[in-house]
Amino acid sequence: MGHPTFFDELNRADLGGVAYKNLHLKKKILAWFTQHDNSTIADLSRELNASTPKVTHLLSDLLREGLVSDYGKIDSTGGRKPNIYGIAPDAGFFVGVEVKKFHVNIGLLDFKRNLVKITERIPYQLENTPASLDMLCEIIGRFLDALPVPREKVMGMGVNISGRIQYATGYSHNFFNFSEAPLSQVFESRTGIRTFLENDSRAMAFGEFSSGALRQEKNALFINLDHGIGLGILVNGQLYHGKSGFAGEFGHMPVFNNERMCHCGKKGCLETEASGQALIRHFMEKLGEGVTTIVQPDPQTGQVLLDDIIAAAAKGDILAIELIGAIGEKLGKGIAMLINLFNPELVILGGSMSATGDIIRLPIKSAINKYSLPLVNNDMQLVLSTLGEKAGVTGACLLVRNKLLSLA
CATH class of the missing domain: 1.10.10.10 (Winged helix-like DNA-binding domain superfamily/Winged helix DNA-binding domain)
Structure with missing residues (x-):
């Protein structure tokens, strides 16, 4: 031997x-x-x-x-x-899996941060059920079976999922917590690849901080604008997890006195009025009032999809633009609180709603100017994600690479 x-x-x-x-x-x-x-x-x-x-x-x-x-x-x-x-670029490879509400992104990164392969928007329904977990493992398995590199050269896999994740232990407290074993171990046993778990917003943030919009900044915030609202925090060049690994629950700040119940069990959270879920709710209310739009509800469910609203805004749909702008103003008020608290050099807008560009960025910027302190925000930059859908996959892979090399 x-x-x-x-x-x-x-x-x-x-x-x-x-x-x-x-x-x-x-x-x-x-x-x-x-x-x-x-x-x-x-x-x-x-x-x-x-x-x-x-x-x-x-x-x-x-x-x-x-x-x-x-x-x-x-x-x-x-x-x-x-x-x-x-x-050597092909010294080892890392798999990153980003689990979204209605799709999965999965990619393979080499040691030089090159995305060797990426498959985006694989249809998937995220639910806290064994069947949903089985489907996710099947999607991952198909990707691993079709790897363009020897499987033994895959050093590790990172899986990003929403909710409260303990990165250090691999436990998920919102999804797939049916077993006493950490969720990371469940994935590891099913795939045969060493696995690390991370909150989706923090992984997206790390991808953007490592390979995206960041230049020399050491203090930055990444806002994940999706069905929910997430936050990744960079302090002195390090991703901040907090004492128990739950830092960044920006969407659950009690901003509104609206008595609307959030899925977290509290009332008045920022997510209840300034998230993708809130945008869909407001859109459905306007449809019920007979407002004209190019967006058509699904004939089976009667619901509209967030992606359809975003696409309509890009085509100039007035209702979509107006409602996204209103969401942006509410978000900007919440972000202004973060700016007053963290005094960051850079705020990056990512997630699906950031694809609307200035339609959401400009109302956010206006609200930041209105609600944050001028001395705190006057040299702060507000930018859009440069990695887009690739942020989460990239961040997952880099977090695994750093963890295995004792950098994280």
Whole structure:
């Protein structure tokens, strides 16, 4: 038998002694490459506080396994030119699964943050039932069966789902909590791939913070505008989870005195008047009043879909534009509270309703100017997500990569 590979050691819980220390250093080498691109052995030794012979030995293992590449000599003046090393893009891969109310997005990311494959908007109905969980596992299984890379090179999988998620333990408190085992373990047992669970808004936020609209900002907010309202928080360059992992329940701030019951069990939550669900409710009320629109209710359910309202707004439908604008103004008031509280450099609008662009952004901006303190918001930027539907899948993959390399 040959030497155990990096992947073998990564999945062993009983690793100890020199083998554990070597694995830890290998993870630090790979982590350094993901954060700082290519380096020489001398640079790695200095940054990791490890001897040159030790780094050389571990690099040779990573080179042999195809996890690291030798990119040749570095340009330098005089003396012997050192070789420069970096991560191999196909060193390992990560699967990201984003579970939405009516569809699933699932993708495969390589070590260099390239989306090798992504399948978007797979039809799906999210319900807190065993049948819905079985269907989700079937969707994931079909994607894994059609991978364009060897399955053994998939280092881990991230699954994003709405509601209260404990990232550290893998428990979901709103969906698929039928078992005493963490939901992450349930997915792991069904797929054979190490799995991590995250709240959908935080994963989308991390994707956007890592590969999207963020430039050099260290303090930012990501607002997920969908059927519900979610929030991802970046503080000093780190995704903020809170004490128990539940930070970001922005949609359940008690903003309105409307006596309308929220699905969380409380009354007056921001979601009751400023979410995609609220937009659908207001739209149905206007249809009942006979207001003209190009949106047609589903002939079987009699309901309109959020995606149909968004599409109608893009086509210039007056009712859709007016109701989205009203939602934006209410959202802006809530976001103004966040700005006064966090004083962020950047606020990113993401999720399905952000696809309406300035139709929702401008009312939000106007309300922010009205309700937040000028000294707090005067140099704050309000932008739209650059990753769109890919934000959640990207964030899920990167969170898994960082977790496995001890960066998160």
